[in-house]
Amino acid sequence: MxxxxxxxxxxxxxxxxxxxxxxxxxxxxxLIPDELLFIVVHQALELWFKIxxxxxxxxxxxxxVEEVPEESVPHVVHHLRRINRVFELAIEHFxxxxxxxxxxxxxxxxxxxxxxxxxxxxxxxxEILLGIDSKRRLKYGKVDPIEHLQGLxxxxxxxxxxxxxxxxxxxxTSLQEALRGWLYRTPIHGSQPGDEGDEAKVDxxxxxxxxxxxxxMDRQCARLLKDLPEAGNVADRFEQSKASAKxxxxxxxxxxxERSRARRIRAGLLFIESYRTLPLLAWPRxxxxxxxxxxxxxxxxxxxxxxxxxxxxxxxxxxxxxxxxDYLDKTTSIRIFTDLWAVRTVLLPAQxxxxxxxxxxxxxxx
Numbered sequence: 001m002x003x004x005x006x007x008x009x010x011x012x013x014x015x016x017x018x019x020x021x022x023x024x025x026x027x028x029x030x031l032i033p034d035e036l037l038f039i040v041v042h043q044a045l046e047l048w049f050k051i052x053x054x055x056x057x058x059x060x061x062x063x064x065v066e067e068v069p070e071e072s073v074p075h076v077v078h079h080l081r082r083i084n085r086v087f088e089l090a091i092e093h094f095x096x097x098x099x100x101x102x103x104x105x106x107x108x109x110x111x112x113x114x115x116x117x118x119x120x121x122x123x124x125x126x127e128i129l130l131g132i133d134s135k136r137r138l139k140y141g142k143v144d145p146i147e148h149l150q151g152l153x154x155x156x157x158x159x160x161x162x163x164x165x166x167x168x169x170x171x172x173t174s175l176q177e178a179l180r181g182w183l184y185r186t187p188i189h190g191s192q193p194g195d196e197g198d199e200a201k202v203d204x205x206x207x208x209x210x211x212x213x214x215x216x217m218d219r220q221c222a223r224l225l226k227d228l229p230e231a232g233n234v235a236d237r238f239e240q241s242k243a244s245a246k247x248x249x250x251x252x253x254x255x256x257x258e259r260s261r262a263r264r265i266r267a268g269l270l271f272i273e274s275y276r277t278l279p280l281l282a283w284p285r286x287x288x289x290x291x292x293x294x295x296x297x298x299x300x301x302x303x304x305x306x307x308x309x310x311x312x313x314x315x316x317x318x319x320x321x322x323x324x325x326d327y328l329d330k331t332t333s334i335r336i337f338t339d340l341w342a343v344r345t346v347l348l349p350a351q352x353x354x355x356x357x358x359x360x361x362x363x364x365x366x
Contacts, residue, residue, distance in 0.1 A: 024111065032108040034100055041093050042117075048086050049122040055079040055086075056129045056175060063178035067185070073283040080290040087297035094308040105312050116320025121149055121162040128169040131176025131336045138331055140322035146170075176336055179291065183339075184261060186268025186284070190358030193264065202267050206249045208354040209270065213346060214242050245346040269343050274353050278362035292340050302332045 009015065021039050022028050028036060059079035062072045117123070124145055127137070137145060146166065153163035185193055191201040221238040228234075247253065249270070251262035269288065276285035306328035318324040335341060356362075 032111075034104040035108045037096070037100065038105070038108070041097050045090055045093060046120070046122055048090050049120070049126060052083050052086055052126055053122060053129065055083045056126065057172075059083075060129065060173065060175045060178050063175070063182050064173050068182055070280075070283070073287055077283065077286050077290050080287070080294055084290065084293050084297050087294075087301050091297075091301050091304050094304050097308055098311060100312065102312050102314075109313070114320050116318055116322065118145060118318070118320045118322060119149065119152060121166055124149060125165055125169045128166070129172065129174055131174035132334065136334060136336075138327070138334060140318075140320075140327050175291075179337070180265050180339075183265045183268040183272075186271055187280075187361060188264075188267055188271050189356070190361040199260070202264055205271065205354070206263070206267055209274075209346075209348070210242075210246055210249065212348055212352050212354055213245050216348060216352060217242050241345075248342055248346060266339055266343065269339055270346065273343055273347055274350075275356060275362070277350075278356075278359075280362040288340060291337055295335065295337050295340075299332055302328065306332065 004010075020043065021036055023031050023035060023039055025031065031039075056079075059076045062068065062076045062079075065072075118140065134144075134146075139145070149166055150163055153159040156162075188198075188205050189201055191198045195201075217238045221235055224234050249263065249266055251259045251266060254262040272281050272284050272288060275281055306325055309328060310325045313324065315326070316324050318327060
């Protein structure tokens with residue numbers, strides 16, 4: 001007997017999918033009014049997180065090789081842009097959630113407890129793959145989210161499978177690590193790691209850049225003091241800016257054993273941002289911009305989530321026992337790609353950049 005041709009319902013397994021909104025009762029007819037909306041929105045978000053995880057790994061895999069071919073960089077940008085558009089869409093989900101009134105939500109909130117978005121293993125997997133380490137992972141009270149998920153593995157249906165994904169992610173190279181390895185190999189004035197005299201070339205680039213940066217700060221300070229003599233301790237602030245720029249580019253806060261590598265990573269990033277109009281740097285600077293946008297979209301998503309929750313429940317304790325909105329607000333302070341944000345503080349206008357050496361290295365291939 002011939003098989004039936006594929007159809008829309010079977011391909012998407014809609015029969016199974018549309019039976020998954022029954023909540024704890026496993027029966028939509030027994031749901032409290034508006035609870036179906038809450039379930040559908042959160043299930044939709046988790047499906048989008050599934051896409052994000054796939055795209056993160058694809059982008060990471062392109063970067064996580066010894067030498068990244070130039071033709072691979074557009075693929076990284078493509079995958080990261082898709083993630084950004086997913087987050088853009090995920091932010092809009094909160095508009096639908098806000099059609100719930102506070103009392104609508106309170107009608108079924110109590111029965112959910114102690115379930116909480118804090119327990120989303122896909123969100124934690126996403127954070128791990130991006131590069132949030134244990135030191136920056138935000139706890140609520142004394143509860144570490146990863147340890148909490150490990151404990152849930154034995155208590156929830158499918159918990160073991162979810163925990164195995166977390167364990168695997170903890171062993172993987174993060175996007176942050178892969179990106180740092182790629183930035184480390186940035187050619188600076190035509191010099192790459194392993195080339196003779198590369199460290200001296202990097203030192204020279206940083207030194208000349210800081211000279212130009214200090215001169216710019218001095219000019220801006222002098223102008224402010226001339227036009228606004230009452231500006232107070234503005235001179236001290238400009239001196240602090242100069243000192244901070246030097247400390248950042250010299251990686252003073254990094255352990256001595258890792259400092260040389262960190263300096264070259266930051267110098268490579270600064271070189272891409274500074275000479276971004278060069279043909280060879282066109283895709284690299286788009287990659288950097290797209291990673292910054294990714295983290296920005298995540299921060300906007302977190303903030304929008306917090307505002308939606310505050311609109312619904314005010315400052316109540318979270319269903320999982322967290323401080324609720326206060327906890328969510330703290331998540332908006334987390335930064336993963338810290339160098340990509342920090343480098344913007346030391347950027348120079350194009351007209352005062354140190355002169356580019358070996359410009360032919362960065363031109364179009366003949």
